[in-house]
Amino acid sequence: MDKVIIANDLTLSYNNNETIINQCTFDINSGDFVFITGASGSGKSTLLKSLYGALAPKQGDLVVGGVGMKDINNKRLNFLRRHVGIVFQDYKLIKEWTIEKNVMLPLIISGYAKDVSEIQVQKLLTHVKLNHQLGKYPLELSGGEQQRVAMARALAHNPIIILADEPTGNLDDYSAQVIWNLLEGASSQLKTTVVVVTHHIPETMKIDYRHLHIEHGSIYEVS
Amino acid sequence: MKSLKNHFSLIAALFTILFTIQVYQVLERSISSYEENLRANYSIVVIAASNLDEASLKSRFSLIRSAEEISPEKVIKRLEKEMDKTSLGLLRASLPKFYRLSLEHYPQPEEIDILSSQLKNMKQIKRVESFSQTHDQIYKLLLLYKGITQIFAFAILVVTLLLIAKEMRIWQFQHQERMNIMALFGAPIMLRSAVLFRLAILDALLSAALIFATFSFIKQSEWIEPYFKDINIQIDIFRYTHDGLMHLGIALGLSVLLAIMLIVNHKEEV
Numbered sequence: 001m002d003k004v005i006i007a008n009d010l011t012l013s014y015n016n017n018e019t020i021i022n023q024c025t026f027d028i029n030s031g032d033f034v035f036i037t038g039a040s041g042s043g044k045s046t047l048l049k050s051l052y053g054a055l056a057p058k059q060g061d062l063v064v065g066g067v068g069m070k071d072i073n074n075k076r077l078n079f080l081r082r083h084v085g086i087v088f089q090d091y092k093l094i095k096e097w098t099i100e101k102n103v104m105l106p107l108i109i110s111g112y113a114k115d116v117s118e119i120q121v122q123k124l125l126t127h128v129k130l131n132h133q134l135g136k137y138p139l140e141l142s143g144g145e146q147q148r149v150a151m152a153r154a155l156a157h158n159p160i161i162i163l164a165d166e167p168t169g170n171l172d173d174y175s176a177q178v179i180w181n182l183l184e185g186a187s188s189q190l191k192t193t194v195v196v197v198t199h200h201i202p203e204t205m206k207i208d209y210r211h212l213h214i215e216h217g218s219i220y221e222v223s
Numbered sequence: 224m225k226s227l228k229n230h231f232s233l234i235a236a237l238f239t240i241l242f243t244i245q246v247y248q249v250l251e252r253s254i255s256s257y258e259e260n261l262r263a264n265y266s267i268v269v270i271a272a273s274n275l276d277e278a279s280l281k282s283r284f285s286l287i288r289s290a291e292e293i294s295p296e297k298v299i300k301r302l303e304k305e306m307d308k309t310s311l312g313l314l315r316a317s318l319p320k321f322y323r324l325s326l327e328h329y330p331q332p333e334e335i336d337i338l339s340s341q342l343k344n345m346k347q348i349k350r351v352e353s354f355s356q357t358h359d360q361i362y363k364l365l366l367l368y369k370g371i372t373q374i375f376a377f378a379i380l381v382v383t384l385l386l387i388a389k390e391m392r393i394w395q396f397q398h399q400e401r402m403n404i405m406a407l408f409g410a411p412i413m414l415r416s417a418v419l420f421r422l423a424i425l426d427a428l429l430s431a432a433l434i435f436a437t438f439s440f441i442k443q444s445e446w447i448e449p450y451f452k453d454i455n456i457q458i459d460i461f462r463y464t465h466d467g468l469m470h471l472g473i474a475l476g477l478s479v480l481l482a483i484m485l486i487v488n489h490k491e492e493v
Binding site for chain 2: 110
């Protein structure tokens with residue numbers, strides 16, 4: 001099985017030099033559904049940031065989608081990000097853009113033709129049950145709906161990896177369940193690798209998953 | 224509505240800068256026109272023992288535009304009743320030659336001093352009258368007027384540039400989030416900045432159009448002309464092509480510079 005993420009003796013820290021992740025080694029295979037858990041401040045989000053290139057490894061190696069993250073240049077980073085879908089707790093939708101345009105963003109960046117993009121966006125918004133809202137703006141939707149838009153955007157360009165940072169942190173139980181179902185669907189139907197940072201693994205998971213736990217800067221596989 | 228408000232703040236700042244520049248242009252043109260009037264009315268009087276050749280004077284002194292002989296006949300005619308013909312003939316023969324020298328531009332006091340002393344060095348020239356005291360006063364008044372105008376224009380430019388800097392910070396805040404989100408999905412810098420450039424160019428075009436409309440209106444208004452005519456100044460308040468293109472260039476330059484500075488200062492959130 002292909003390895004999509006390879007971390008070898010990975011050390012992460014911010015500018016203040018306090019080590020957050022210390023010499024960790026792990027890998028994630030293509031199609032894996034992985035939960036990363038840990039206490040607040042343990043370094044879950046920091047690890048995720050390193051996976052989409054917002055934080056460079058201080059030491060060790062990190063390879064994501066075949067791209068080495070150490071000393072990565074902007075061109076390579078943009079290339080990687082065009083193959084990754086990201087979902088955040090605060091949705092990170094562009095407020096002045098309509099739902100349709102928000103979902104279309106990765107397709108615009110990847111240079112898809114407009115008609116192809118429109119069909120894809122329509123399909124995805126139908127998938128997340130928001131096809132009737134495409135002309136609306138993010139702030140006109142509920143939190144749960146905004147997160148479904150963010151999910152549709154993350155799936156739009158058929159990414160090889162979906163990275164989700166506490167995607168249900170701001171949602172009620174029903175909306176959270178909708179998001180888990182969408183993430184499970186991406187993994188089981190599209191065979192996309194999914195890495196989710198969360199405080200709690202939902203009990204309703206229907207698919208097999210891996211569980212990595214971060215504690216005191218180290219990463220453990222929970223069996 | 225919010226978008227309109229965002230546009231308005233930059234357009235207002237750009238409009239203020241362009242308006243200040245155009246007002247300064249009008250003042251500069253007024254001063255130049257006034258200077259030209261002074262030049263036309265100013266001349267140096269030279270008294271020479273014999274005839275002066277205009278061509279050789281002009282070739283020797285680049286400041287001299289023309290040399291016109293002042294006829295003494297008016298004075299002689301007044302004496303016709305009091306003197307006989309022989310005395311008048313003798314007077315006419317013994318009178319020196321008077322010349323009025325017109326200059327190329329309104330001279331600085333130092334230029335007059337140099338010209339006067341050089342003219343005095345010529346053998347035929349007996350006396351040079353430059354009316355330097357009157358000239359000095361008018362020239363100093365003109366310089367004072369120019370200086371005050373420049374200080375005033377500079378002060379307005381500083382204030383509006385501060386306004387632009389403040390606007391830049393607002394823009395930075397407004398666009399940072401969108402640029403960060405686009406970066407997360409791998410948008411290259413040009414694509415991330417496209418909206419910013421589009422806004423900057425649109426606002427520049429709108430502010431240049433507003434200035435064009437404002438000064439076209441002022442130029443065509445009937446009330447403005449008499450003000451300038453009263454002080455014998457004839458100027459073009461707004462030259463459609465020259466001034467229009469200049470304002471468009473300045474507005475585009477400033478707003479694109481603003482957008483570039485934002486992009487250069489943009490830091491991705493970690």
